[in-house]
Amino acid sequence: xxxxxxMDMHIHSDNSPDGIHSPMYMCEQAVDKGLRAIxxxxxxxxxxxxxxxxxxxxxxxxxxxxxxxxxxxGELLVLLGIEIAQPLFDKALSERIINNHNYDIxxxxxxxxxxxxxxxxxxxxxxxxxxxxxxxxxxELTELAYWDGCDVLAxxxxxxxxxxxxxxxxxxxxxxxxxxxxxxxxxIENNKSLEINSSGxxxxxxxxxxxxxxxxxxxxxxxxxxxxxxxxxxxxxxxAGVYExxxxxxxxxxxxxxxxxxxxxxxxxxxx
Ligand SMILES: [Zn+2]
Ligand SMILES: [Zn+2]
Numbered sequence: 357x358x359x360x361x362x363m364d365m366h367i368h369s370d371n372s373p374d375g376i377h378s379p380m381y382m383c384e385q386a387v388d389k390g391l392r393a394i395x396x397x398x399x400x401x402x403x404x405x406x407x408x409x410x411x412x413x414x415x416x417x418x419x420x421x422x423x424x425x426x427x428x429x430g431e432l433l434v435l436l437g438i439e440i441a442q443p444l445f446d447k448a449l450s451e452r453i454i455n456n457h458n459y460d461i462x463x464x465x466x467x468x469x470x471x472x473x474x475x476x477x478x479x480x481x482x483x484x485x486x487x488x489x490x491x492x493x494x495x496e497l498t499e500l501a502y503w504d505g506c507d508v509l510a511x512x513x514x515x516x517x518x519x520x521x522x523x524x525x526x527x528x529x530x531x532x533x534x535x536x537x538x539x540x541x542x543x544i545e546n547n548k549s550l551e552i553n554s555s556g557x558x559x560x561x562x563x564x565x566x567x568x569x570x571x572x573x574x575x576x577x578x579x580x581x582x583x584x585x586x587x588x589x590x591x592x593x594x595x596a597g598v599y600e601x602x603x604x605x606x607x608x609x610x611x612x613x614x615x616x617x618x619x620x621x622x623x624x625x626x627x628x
Contacts, residue, residue: 361392362598363615363624366439366463366510366553366585371417372399373408376590379424379434385591386432393433393615394594395461396421397510397585400438400453403445403468414438418457435617437461442468443505454505461616463551463585464506465514466496476515481523487531490515494535501542507616508583509543511553513566521560529569540574548581549614549621550574552605554597555587564601572608581614581621602628 368375369382377385379396386394398417400410418436425434436459443450443464454462467475469492481489497512519525529536543550553565571582584601588594602613605626612623 361390362595362602363393363584363613364391364586364588364595364598365395365435365437365461365508365583365615366397366551366587367394367594368398368439368587368589369396369417369421371413371420372589373413374399374589379421380427382588382591382594383424383428383432383434385594387428389595391432391595393435395435395437395585395615396424397437397439397461397463400440401467402440402442402450405446405449405453414453435460435615437463437616439463439465439510440506441465443503444499447503447505450505458618460618461508461583462506462619463508463510464500464503465510466493466500467514469493470496477518479515479518481515481519481525486519486525486527490527490532491535494532494539498535498539498542501539501546501548506548507619507621508549508551510551510585511555511565511587512539512550513570514553516565516567517556517559517561520563529567536570536573537577540570540577540579543574544577544579547621549583550579550581552582552584552601553587554584554601555593557597557600558593564597564604568604568608571605575608575610580610580612582610582612583614583616599628602626
């Protein structure tokens, strides 16, 4: 039985291009904050795997996080993961990467949507139809939910960091309800977890990803599996917002929270 304390299933170390701190330091901070478990999920962008040297970063991430796992054994459960983005860009390569190491948890995400040559952060949302964009984005994630290589769909509404944040555009989710339902059903049908990503709480959008309305809909459709992740890129953000997300999902009727070891889904009670 895992003692009920916070678990953070989405953390980047300095083995991600935008990560700041070493796995050891991130673990120290996690212990100080009283976390029970953390999962290192450094970036691996499949479309830029060779050009941006992810091959060496992924290798270093695994072994440095393994060292931290060993050092903190008994004090903190350290899970070894990866955030694999655009994996369907090259499925064979993605499968080779995830089979190369004994990962505990694999997050699937889309940072560079099909038809764009840039990260979702760099898209000029005031110049495009955001509804058509989000429909396509959800369709691409739906396809990802059918891929066996990942366990969790990470930050499914991440373009909203800019749409509702930087660009401060109104967004009515009821206009994309068909695509939303298809995505949530695909997550359920394929026994994946929906990630509640707390990083939005630290940003201009000031809400978790996805929104409460989508988490509620997931529950209505029969969704049970949820992981919570801070998406920390520095030690001070480890565990940030996890407690708030636990409270939110509790309010929506989720009594369990999931985590993974050896890619096997496990649960703890959401006793906050
Ligand atoms: Zn991400
Ligand atoms: Zn991330």
